[in-house]
Amino acid sequence: MQYTIEEITSLERKILVQLNKDDVNKALDEVISEFAKNIEVKGFKKGKAPHDRIETEYSEKIQKEATDKAVDDAVQKIFQETKINPLSQVRFDYQEGEQTLIRNNSFKFTFYFEILPNVPLPELDKLTIKVFEPNITPKDVYNVTRRFCKGKIQLTEIKELRTPQASEICIIDFESLYQNKPVPGMQGKNYYLKLEEGNNTELNKITFQLKNGEEKISQIVVPQDYSYPLVRGKEVSLKVKLKQIYKETLPEMTEELAISLGFKNLKDFERTVLSQAMNIHAQKVKLEGQQKLLNELIEPLKIELPISLLAFYKSEYLQEVKERLKICGHNSNEISVILKDLSQFAEEEAIKNTKIHIFLLSLAIRENLSISEDELNKHINQLAIKNKQSPDELYKFMQENNIIQKIEDRLLTDKAMELLYNKTKKIMIDKDGKDIRVDK
Structure with missing residues (x-):
């Protein structure tokens, strides 16, 4: 096998490979040997058919498998010899008329890929970061207890005409509009909302103000980290209707209940x-x-930044948004318009995620x-x-x-x-x- 490496750009590489006829014949023989173990040829016992007969009868399949294996083996050998770590998926280009191996003939192919750029990496033992002290609250304990007691929780509907209280469960409908158009991801029917003290989301604050059956439209400013970037920091209208209020009661924790849940005591x-x-x-x-x-x-x-990785992360971001929009009930035309509007934001997300990917991959190699x-x-x-x-x-x-x-x-x-x-x-x-x- 012979090969030459060309630099297309500072990050893209092109490798031209030629397998000589001995390489080709060896690859074909290896695949034929595997075929011979498992196939039956008329007039011969299983595994006893002559290899030339097998090659004739199954030539197309053998050539394809041998080509795939020979190309894959050649690429891996080249990467090992050159110590190249390809960043992108390898892209192949076969010579015209040379799509598969042919016995007693050489075989040429070309493949392309991108490599990691040089990334300045820090000395890990010199890094510091400030983080909050882990400190559990009664709410944390309640939430874990609630998960264990699932199926034993009692819900009581509040019939009294009043505003809900903290820790109560509200069933609401809500919808948000920006420039008279629905905001993606900011709609819900019969939405289950558990009110929490200290939760400063607009939905939480508005629901706290409503009585059973009441509806309210408020102007709110969308948070900067909202999933749909085009409305971040924008003022939108949010309509909320409180349909029902429920009080949630956990069972009394006793020895008997603990044992029934699978604990010793x-x-x-x-x-x-x-x-x-x-x-x-x-x-x-x-x-x-x-x-x-x-x-x-x-x-x-x-x-x-490698072009292939940027394209991958942009596509991934848009696909995730598309799936969320489908869940929210948007039709295909609406989704297409929204995705087009998000193109610039998708590129920004791709740049950020590509940087993270390259940094961490470079660190892993080091x-x-x-x-x-x-x-x-x-x-x-x-x-x-x-x-x-x-x-x-x-x-x-x-x-x-x-x-x-x-x-x-x-x-x-x-x-x-x-x-x-x-x-x-x-x-x-x-x-x-x-x-x-x-x-x-």
């Missing part, structure tokens, strides 16, 4: 609730800290992180269970649609993020922002 239940509440709160603090840390590291980055076959299979099995699919069928689908590499990259960037956060010195602060202690 009431103390075991209480310990578990506190532990889970703390874990949930700690995880929330961790996620917020990771996002803050990433933003601080990514924002000043000035690097060239720190010699990798994803084992067991880790990959475990993740695919979890996806299969979640989607009620066969793991083997899902893996096959991912292979056929070139998704495996994307999955591995995501797992690798997750692992890099975990390392980054764990190595960063955390300064714990209270709710007022005052330093409490330093966790290394």
Whole structure:
């Protein structure tokens, strides 16, 4: 095998490959040998048919499988020899008339891909970040208890004409308009809303003011982090109708109830609730800290971004928005208009996510992180269970649609993020922002 590498741009590479006739014949022979083990040819026992007979009868299938295998093996060998880590999916270009291997002939093909740009990486042991001290509240304990007691909760409708109280459940209809058009994602029918003290969302505040059956239209300013970017910071009208109020009552926690829920006793239940509440709160603090840390590291980055990755993240963002709009009941014409309006925002999201991807992938390479076959299979099995699919069928689908590499990259960037956060010195602060202690 011979190959030459060309630089198309600073990040894109082109590799021209030629397999000589010995490479071609070897690839064909290997596939034929595998075929011979499992097929039956008339006049011969299974596995005993001559290879030339098999090659004649199954030439098209053998050539295709041999070509796929030879090309894949060649690409992997080139990457190993050159120590190149391709960032994008490999794109192939075959010579005209040379779509498959032909015995005693050489075979040429070309492939393209992008590589990682040079990313300035920090020394992890010198990083610091301020995060809130994990501190569970009665609300956290209540929410965990509620999950354990699901199915045993009593709901009582409030018939009295009054405004709802904190912790009560309201059934509402709501709709928001901007420039006389519905705001994507800001509509709901028979929406289940649990009112919480201290929750300052406009929907929560307006519902607190209504009595059963009342309706109110208010002008609100959309938060800057709202999922539909075109209305961020804009004033929109929000109409809310309170249809019903329910009081939620948890069962009295007793030894008998704790045991019926699968615990040894009431103390075991209480310990578990506190532990889970703390874990949930700690995880929330961790996620917020990771996002803050990433933003601080990514924002000043000035690097060239790979076109393929930008295109991928833009497409992913628009697809997610499209799915949300479908759930909200928008028709295809409305969705098309909205997605067109969002093109600029999608590009901005793509730039941010591409920077994060490149930074974390570069960090993973520097720190010699990798994803084992067991880790990959475990993740695919979890996806299969979640989607009620066969793991083997899902893996096959991912292979056929070139998704495996994307999955591995995501797992690798997750692992890099975990390392980054764990190595960063955390300064714990209270709710007022005052330093409490330093966790290394």
